[in-house]
Amino acid sequence: MSLYCRFKGSLGQFELDAEIELPESGVSVLFGPSGCGKTSLLRCLAGLNRLEGQFDINGESWQSDEYFLPVHKRPVGYVFQEASLFPHLSVRANLLFGHKRVKKTQNANGYISFDRLIELLSLGPLLERSVVRLSGGERQRIAIARALLTNPRLLLMDEPLSALDSHNKAEIIRYLERLQRELTIPIVYVTHSHEEVSRLADYVVVMDAGKTVAAGEVNAIFSRLDLPIQHDEIAGSVLNGVVAEADPQWGLVRIEVTGESIWSRDTGLQPGDHVRVRVLARDVSIALNPLVGSSILNCLRAQITEIKDDAAHSIALVQIKISNADGEQYIVARLSRRSISQLDLQVGKKIWAQIKSVAVM
Amino acid sequence: MLDAILLTLKLASVTTVILLLLGIPLAWWLSRSGSWWSEVVSTLVALPLVLPPTVLGFYLLILLSPTSAPGQMIESLIGFRLPFTFAGLVVGSVVYSMPFVVQPIRNAFDAMGERPMEVAATLRASPLNAFFNVAIPLASSGILTGTVLGFAHTVGEFGVVLMIGGNIPGETQVLSIAIYDYVETMNWEMAHLLSLMMLVFSFLVILIMNLSEKKLRKRLA
Numbered sequence: 001m002s003l004y005c006r007f008k009g010s011l012g013q014f015e016l017d018a019e020i021e022l023p024e025s026g027v028s029v030l031f032g033p034s035g036c037g038k039t040s041l042l043r044c045l046a047g048l049n050r051l052e053g054q055f056d057i058n059g060e061s062w063q064s065d066e067y068f069l070p071v072h073k074r075p076v077g078y079v080f081q082e083a084s085l086f087p088h089l090s091v092r093a094n095l096l097f098g099h100k101r102v103k104k105t106q107n108a109n110g111y112i113s114f115d116r117l118i119e120l121l122s123l124g125p126l127l128e129r130s131v132v133r134l135s136g137g138e139r140q141r142i143a144i145a146r147a148l149l150t151n152p153r154l155l156l157m158d159e160p161l162s163a164l165d166s167h168n169k170a171e172i173i174r175y176l177e178r179l180q181r182e183l184t185i186p187i188v189y190v191t192h193s194h195e196e197v198s199r200l201a202d203y204v205v206v207m208d209a210g211k212t213v214a215a216g217e218v219n220a221i222f223s224r225l226d227l228p229i230q231h232d233e234i235a236g237s238v239l240n241g242v243v244a245e246a247d248p249q250w251g252l253v254r255i256e257v258t259g260e261s262i263w264s265r266d267t268g269l270q271p272g273d274h275v276r277v278r279v280l281a282r283d284v285s286i287a288l289n290p291l292v293g294s295s296i297l298n299c300l301r302a303q304i305t306e307i308k309d310d311a312a313h314s315i316a317l318v319q320i321k322i323s324n325a326d327g328e329q330y331i332v333a334r335l336s337r338r339s340i341s342q343l344d345l346q347v348g349k350k351i352w353a354q355i356k357s358v359a360v361m
Numbered sequence: 362m363l364d365a366i367l368l369t370l371k372l373a374s375v376t377t378v379i380l381l382l383l384g385i386p387l388a389w390w391l392s393r394s395g396s397w398w399s400e401v402v403s404t405l406v407a408l409p410l411v412l413p414p415t416v417l418g419f420y421l422l423i424l425l426s427p428t429s430a431p432g433q434m435i436e437s438l439i440g441f442r443l444p445f446t447f448a449g450l451v452v453g454s455v456v457y458s459m460p461f462v463v464q465p466i467r468n469a470f471d472a473m474g475e476r477p478m479e480v481a482a483t484l485r486a487s488p489l490n491a492f493f494n495v496a497i498p499l500a501s502s503g504i505l506t507g508t509v510l511g512f513a514h515t516v517g518e519f520g521v522v523l524m525i526g527g528n529i530p531g532e533t534q535v536l537s538i539a540i541y542d543y544v545e546t547m548n549w550e551m552a553h554l555l556s557l558m559m560l561v562f563s564f565l566v567i568l569i570m571n572l573s574e575k576k577l578r579k580r581l582a
Contacts, residue, residue: 130580
């Protein structure tokens with residue numbers, strides 16, 4: 001853990017009281033409903049909001065009780081919700097705005113060159129254009145490149161996809177995944193979208209009403225039953241898997257998830273690809289025996305690890321575990337309370353989990 | 362006549378330069394400061410919009426006159442008396458035209474919002490650097506409007522000039538005063554000529570301002 005911060009104070013009507021530790025690499029997502037304080041927290045990390053607190057990154061202090069490093073002296077890249085390009089500058093001048101203000105000595109670690117970044121984000125054809133007539137996706141790509149060209153040691157992204165239509169969103173997500181593979185710096189990403197968090201997050205911090213509620217690995221967080229996120233209609237678990245084989249006859253691929261097989265529609269995946277599989281809690285049902293004569297493809301051996309009777313929502317949430325020698329992963333099933341009672345489901349019981357549909361990320 | 366024209370242009374140019382140097386930082390402060398007394402300052406700046414120029418000129422005359430304490434202080438500081446000199450005219454014009462420069466620039470800064478300066482800061486620009494490289498260019502249409510209005514308004518002033526400048530040819534006799542003088546002495550021909558020149562000048566200034574502002578806005582839209 002090499003990024004630690006705590007902030008406490010009010011911003012207008014709003015109280016923020018958060019303390020987090022984040023891993024030194026990968027994508028950490030601040031996740032929660034609108035107005036929960038995730039953007040305020042991100043702005044505190046950048047120094048755009050100033051609250052009392054502390055912020056250390058890789059053993060260096062950016063803020064403490066006596067010290068506050070101003071925004072323009074922090075080696076951060078910040079991508080805002082709207083691209084916020086400078087309209088009086090060309091695309092190239094926008095990209096170079098921060099780049100030329102960075103001391104060359106700061107170019108050391110994790111540096112991606114201008115040319116490489118232009119290539120990664122396909123910005124070549126846009127360089128000499130004015131920023132006025134660009135699509136939302138193009139604008140956001142430029143904003144991302146502009147932030148990265150300052151050679152930041154921390155990249156902060158505030159719902160960078162929320163102002164985009166679904167087509168542009170999908171495009172930017174692909175670019176982000178590409179970047180994720182090249183970047184060695186930590187990324188802190190704010191979103192309220194289940195899809196974005198399942199696709200991009202390595203580590204998740206769940207926030208609610210200005211406080212951090214939970215933090216951990218993606219699979220662990222999204223299979224916890226005590227978090228308010230489970231009440232979302234589209235709540236679900238995220239599993240890590242590897243593509244094992246393709247079945248061209250039926251256009252399917254088999255994905256291995258800690259020893260169990262999940263079949264999914266083949267979208268051009270190659271054996272050996274690491275993928276994320278998202279399983280909605282409402283798409284999981286539980287049987288005491290493996291089902292025969294069912295159209296459902298995916299039936300996994302699992303064990304019940306936790307049951308939460310949620311009378312307020314007249315449902316029960318069941319956490320189940322699939323495991324092998326490599327480790328274990330958890331899935332959440334949303335069942336009726338009557339089923340729990342009729343099947344006599346209890347913690348420790350071995351069951352079969354049927355999954356009606358999965359989404360490969 | 363040529364004297365009056367040159368003097369007018371000189372007065373308007375000097376006044377506009379001073380107004381920009383004072384007005385841009387002032388407009389920025391008014392736009393960003395949340396304090397209640399910035400509104401008091403804003404009201405003071407706007408006063409010449411409603412006060413009769415003679416009232417303004419009267420107070421300035423009293424304030425700058427050698428019989429008043431501030432007037433004596435200024436005189437001992439700069440070594441000469443301000444009333445009925447060109448420098449005195451500049452002081453009066455700066456006060457009189459201030460709202461026409463500050464208001465459009467402040468509006469442009471307001472319209473810009475906080476975001477561009479935040480972006481600039483995350484891109485390592487210091488506040489001063491961001492002010493010159495982001496805030497000023499983004500407010501350029503407001504600054505242009507302020508410049509033109511400040512210049513044109515100074516060319517057209519009469520009451521303040523008469524009160525603190527008087528009517529000294531080559532020193533304080535600007536165009537508007539010269540026209541008044543010609544009318545008083547029934548020199549209709551010269552009055553016609555100068556008035557027509559003022560009319561054409563004013564029309565052209567405002568037309569050019571409108572056209573270039575439109576162009577600027579289009580570029581930044």
